[in-house]
Amino acid sequence: MPRFRHLISIDDLTREDIEYILEKAEKFEDVARKGYSDALKGKLLGNLFFEPSTRTRMSFETAMKRLGGDVVNLNTAEVSSIAKGETLADTVRVVSEYVDAIVIRHPREGSARLASEFSSVPVINGGDGAGQHPTQTLLDLYTIKKESNLGNLKIALVGDLKYSRTVHSLIRALRLFDATIYLVSPESLKLPGDFVDELGEVIETDQISEVIDEVNVIYVTRIQKERFPDPEEYAKVSGSYRISADTLQNAPDDLIVMHPLPRVDEIATDVDLTPHAVYFRQAFYGIPVRMAILSEVMGYE
């Protein structure tokens, strides 16, 4: 029996569930690195993307195909014509009769939960608006496990902590692992108050330099231009949260820098060549993690 039928929100998982998935991902890593398995041979995954996200879609598709399965995509142009008249509930009812599992990405929060209530097959949330994106969180945790240490973790979250769904989900999961969390953001993009309350003890600062020799992981997110009515203010703020090789000059060797990608310029390219840069491997880790999830919901041990 799978540990879970659907994967909708990271909040639905216990620490044991997460550890189980991360261990399972580890076993798939060789296959993920240009190998092949027939674990999901004959299974068909339906990618139901109601908004474009090429990278998430490709990552699921790669994971499925390396496990011997196949994928059918409903592309966004077709979807938007469907979406005009048909409810999501109906679309899901129909598509779930074609495939063995569904990945859904949709601009409305809660859409994946709703889809799971109308689907006859497992549903995996590939991002629902400002809501949840649990496979991203799981691959972030996997990266930390592989490249640093999930137990005893000290992590700095940098950038847009107010709106970033990635950050919010990661924080929730990190609480299960008793991580020490440092919040580094401009005043206007601070983590919402009720989140901070939930966390209990956190260290808040607006200076990266203050945390660099305290933490094992720096997790950088993009500060979006649209959040700032004044372009000059944006330039000033985003500039002071940029990480460069210079910023990391005195950092301990085992400090890692993560980013959900794509980046704009919040991490300078001169960081790429330092041992601190793990963000490209982080993107790769999405494959074994999604393999673990796909095989779990489709009943492969």
Next chain:
Amino acid sequence: MSEGLLIQKIKDGTVIDHIPPGKALFVLKILGIDEKTDVIVSFAMNVPSRKMGRKDIVKVESDVGEEELNKIALIGGNVTINIIKDYRVVQKFRVNLPEEIVGVVRCPNQSCISNSNEPVEYRFRVSKKGIRCHYCGRTLGDEVEKWII
């Protein structure tokens, strides 16, 4: 002035008492009592109360059902229910918020899937800080009354 003078005693039905002052209208809304109702309903607002200073009271001359009544707990306070049979109180209890509240409160999050044309009802679960949307996870605290359907 006692409440007895304001509203007559009822023979059979439900008396909803100790409603926080000013909130009787929300109680009617939660119970779905509107201009189409054909049962006899009387209510009083801002009645002097020994315990509360002031309170509201609603009397419905029909059988409302415990599940319906428990939804009143959404407005807070310590609302009590008296079930009346033949002018006598046959049952008395305090309302107790059910674990799941379905179809009573609208989700304030405009981009929540429950605010689109999907064939689902608004669904909330009780959480530490209030009630939480089953779909998008938005938590509603003190402002809950604003969103009663």
